[in-house]
Amino acid sequence: MSTLERDPREGEVRVLDENGDVVGDAPDLSAEELLAMYRQMKLARRFDTRAVSLQRQGRMGTFPPMSGQEGAQVASAMALADDDWVVPSYREHAVSLVRGVSLERTLLYWMGDERGSRMADGVNVFPVAVPIASQIPHATGMAWANKLRNDDGTPDAVVCYFGDGATSEGDFHEGLNFAGVFDTPNVFFCNNNQWAISVPRSKQTASATLAQKADAYGFEGVQVDGMDPLAVYKVTEEALAKARDPDKGELRPTLIEAVQYRFGAHTTADDPSVYREDAEVEEWKAKDPIPRLERYLRGRDLLDDDRVADIEESVETEVADAIEAAESTTRPDPSSMFEHVYEEMTPELRAQAERFADLRERYGDEAFLDD
Amino acid sequence: MSTRQTEPTQNLTLVQSVRDALATEMEADDDVLVTGEDVGKNGGVFRATEGLFDEFGGDRVVDTPLAESGIIGTAVGMAAMGLKPVAEVQFSGFVYPGFDQIVSHMARMRARSRGRFTLPMVLRAPYGGGIRAPEHHSESKEAFYAHEAGLKVVIPSTPYDAKGLLISAIRDPDPVIFLEPKLIYRAFRGEVPEGDYEVPIGEAAVRREGSDVSVFAYGAMTRPAMEAADRLADDGVDAEVVDLRTVSPLDREAIVESFEKTGRAVVVHEAPKTGGLAGEITAIVQEEALLYQEAPVQRVTGFDVPYPLYAMEDYYMPNAARVAAGIEEAVEF
Numbered sequence: 275m276s277t278l279e280r281d282p283r284e285g286e287v288r289v290l291d292e293n294g295d296v297v298g299d300a301p302d303l304s305a306e307e308l309l310a311m312y313r314q315m316k317l318a319r320r321f322d323t324r325a326v327s328l329q330r331q332g333r334m335g336t337f338p339p340m341s342g343q344e345g346a347q348v349a350s351a352m353a354l355a356d357d358d359w360v361v362p363s364y365r366e367h368a369v370s371l372v373r374g375v376s377l378e379r380t381l382l383y384w385m386g387d388e389r390g391s392r393m394a395d396g397v398n399v400f401p402v403a404v405p406i407a408s409q410i411p412h413a414t415g416m417a418w419a420n421k422l423r424n425d426d427g428t429p430d431a432v433v434c435y436f437g438d439g440a441t442s443e444g445d446f447h448e449g450l451n452f453a454g455v456f457d458t459p460n461v462f463f464c465n466n467n468q469w470a471i472s473v474p475r476s477k478q479t480a481s482a483t484l485a486q487k488a489d490a491y492g493f494e495g496v497q498v499d500g501m502d503p504l505a506v507y508k509v510t511e512e513a514l515a516k517a518r519d520p521d522k523g524e525l526r527p528t529l530i531e532a533v534q535y536r537f538g539a540h541t542t543a544d545d546p547s548v549y550r551e552d553a554e555v556e557e558w559k560a561k562d563p564i565p566r567l568e569r570y571l572r573g574r575d576l577l578d579d580d581r582v583a584d585i586e587e588s589v590e591t592e593v594a595d596a597i598e599a600a601e602s603t604t605r606p607d608p609s610s611m612f613e614h615v616y617e618e619m620t621p622e623l624r625a626q627a628e629r630f631a632d633l634r635e636r637y638g639d640e641a642f643l644d645d
Numbered sequence: 646m647s648t649r650q651t652e653p654t655q656n657l658t659l660v661q662s663v664r665d666a667l668a669t670e671m672e673a674d675d676d677v678l679v680t681g682e683d684v685g686k687n688g689g690v691f692r693a694t695e696g697l698f699d700e701f702g703g704d705r706v707v708d709t710p711l712a713e714s715g716i717i718g719t720a721v722g723m724a725a726m727g728l729k730p731v732a733e734v735q736f737s738g739f740v741y742p743g744f745d746q747i748v749s750h751m752a753r754m755r756a757r758s759r760g761r762f763t764l765p766m767v768l769r770a771p772y773g774g775g776i777r778a779p780e781h782h783s784e785s786k787e788a789f790y791a792h793e794a795g796l797k798v799v800i801p802s803t804p805y806d807a808k809g810l811l812i813s814a815i816r817d818p819d820p821v822i823f824l825e826p827k828l829i830y831r832a833f834r835g836e837v838p839e840g841d842y843e844v845p846i847g848e849a850a851v852r853r854e855g856s857d858v859s860v861f862a863y864g865a866m867t868r869p870a871m872e873a874a875d876r877l878a879d880d881g882v883d884a885e886v887v888d889l890r891t892v893s894p895l896d897r898e899a900i901v902e903s904f905e906k907t908g909r910a911v912v913v914h915e916a917p918k919t920g921g922l923a924g925e926i927t928a929i930v931q932e933e934a935l936l937y938q939e940a941p942v943q944r945v946t947g948f949d950v951p952y953p954l955y956a957m958e959d960y961y962m963p964n965a966a967r968v969a970a971g972i973e974e975a976v977e978f
Contacts, residue, residue: 335777335778335779335955336777336778336779364779383954384779385956386777386954386955386956386957386958387954387956388953388954388956388957390954391954402780404779404780404781404782405738405739405741405742405781406711406739408742439710439711440711442710442711442712442715443711443712443713443714443742444712444714444742445742470682470711471682471683471687471690472683472685472686472687472708473682473683473708473709473710473711477708477710478710478711479710543690544690548686548687548688549686549687605956606956606957608957608960610957611948611950611953611957611960611961612948612950615949615950615951620949622918622919622949623948623949623950626918626948626949627948630948630960633967633970636970637966637970639960641964641966641967641970642959642960642964642966642967643959
């Protein structure tokens with residue numbers, strides 16, 4: 275039986291328990307792939323920690339941390355084929371990293387530089403969507419386009435990421451409903467991190483699980499332990515295979531609810547101590563995906579103290595280099611705010627851009643920068 | 646309307662006075678309730694509802710699911726049944742899933758039902774730029790709402806006004822969009838009476854009297870307007886600063902009265918220029934005081950571009966220097 279057929283009300287799909295012992299069918303991953311998964315998770319964690327301190331030091335604006343969610347992000351992103359697409363929310367820093375968005379670019383974006391949301395050509399990642407759930411219909415439309423333009427019946431898949439809070443928005447319903455009706459090659463990946471800022475999952479919906487909402491759209495929904503990277507990989511891989519090439523009578527889309535926890539704040543502007551107990555955080559930290567995968571890899575002699583130390587050293591350098599590169603990037607030319615609004619600037623906009631240039635020349639940039 | 650001189654006051658920031666207005670009206674009227682994302686236990690992401698959950702309980706200070714159409718649409722339903730909901734949308738940039746509810750229902754239930762159903766509700770949202778926030782957290786879209794018949798649109802610029810205007814908005818029989826300039830949520834404090842009082846909706850306030858030029862502003866732009874006027878006073882320019890406080894309905898009388906005195910006007914808003922309130926204010930002086938006009942009306946506004954990420958926002962937002970440049974052009978014409 276496919277893991278996707280499991281009734282979400284019967285619990286989460288798992289491969290590793292909290293000690294890293296195998297309790298389910300492990301996906302077919304090579305030693306190199308498993309080590310790459312581990313390294314990307316370590317890199318993501320280190321990046322996240324440094325990004326939060328950059329904000330604290332006034333070197334970066336508001337930042338949404340992801341610690342605790344690296345397993346779901348890295349493992350799901352690794353399951354994608356090269357030509358598949360990712361449509362992220364604003365917290366998918368590790369998904370983007372795995373899919374080829376440089377850490378430097380992610381930092382630039384959170385440093386308030388528009389160039390940070392211009393993904394490199396060939397990187398199949400859509401720009402960050404800040405308004406909750408608003409990206410879900412886009413993902414459906416992109417997958418629909420893939421299907422319409424595909425000749426051999428196996429279109430590239432589109433994976434859309436969003437949180438537990440997003441399932442309350444109308445766009446969630448509309449995006450998933452269209453996906454069912456038009457049978458689009460989508461994977462809807464819900465990072466259920468238990469908290470929509472201060473509102474717990476239990477107050478977001480009276481539904482027992484988020485995954486079971488897929489029932490109403492006519493396709494499969496599955497709940498997976500989102501802090502078990504091997505289970506996440508397995509479920510995502512199966513959902514992608516079905517999206518591209520479903521069995522007769524099967525619909526292509528899948529809703530995956532990856533059950534996990536946000537260890538930190540919603541963003542650096544948020545203080546979770548106001549609304550949740552430390553004991554709850556500690557309880558979830560016991561499920562931390564990184565030590566969990568590490569124990570599994572040590573048990574198979576794929577990691578030892580020396581190799582872990584090497585990885586830690588190399589991710590430290592990689593993050594430091596990205597920060598150095600982002601911080602040494604010349605700030606954008608202010609006149610660039612008038613660019614890319616239209617293919618061709620309207621007469622009114624051109625007049626405003628000229629007026630702006632004139633004011634800068636007459637009064638100097640200092641005039642704009644004073645309060 | 647006015648407060649008794651003997652009444653005790655407290656020294657509050659603008660966001661604290663919003664909270665104070667909510668507490669005052671909830672205390673006075675059991676029909677008033679607050680709904681929105683994170684308004685309960687968290688006390689609001691800007692602390693505008695801090696302590697209200699403990700004071701009034703979860704039935705009157707309600708953490709909703711994350712759904713703006715749901716928040717606004719249920720407020721419409723509650724208001725139609727006689728409650729006085731004060732719904733919060735966390736940032737005005739996230740209101741759009743609820744926009745259908747605002748324009749299709751909130752604005753016109755009174756007209757549609759020929760007065761049978763009225764909506765004594767308030768939709769509060771922090772708005773405006775200058776706080777180094779991520780995308781969609783900095784826009785000024787008051788013109789959308791001012792364009793919609795049936796809505797009143799209020800934007801305070803001082804702690805005193807914030808409390809008095811919000812109390813008026815809650816008591817108003819019609820739906821009110823209450824936009825809070827988050828740049829000045831905590832920028833300064835002011836004396837705010839402890840008791841209840843109203844600042845009337847639809848009345849502008851002259852913040853600085855002058856005879857050479859009228860500067861019309863509102864919200865966070867009132868401060869740079871005042872600064873520019875102060876700077877230019879040294880050069881012998883006597884600018885009047887009018888804080889509109891309500892952008893729908895506009896205080897036509899105050900606008901015309903000031904313009905007839907000065908004959909010159911500068912209108913300041915951080916919203917984009919095209920379709921912004923500055924155009925409406927310019928039209929009012931054309932319609933009602935053309936013969937007093939001595940110079941083209943200057944519009945000092947945001948540009949017609951998507952609000953930039955924060956690396957460029959200081960170049961987007963009007964500030965004292967840009968307002969001063971506008972005043973000089975109006976005066977020197």
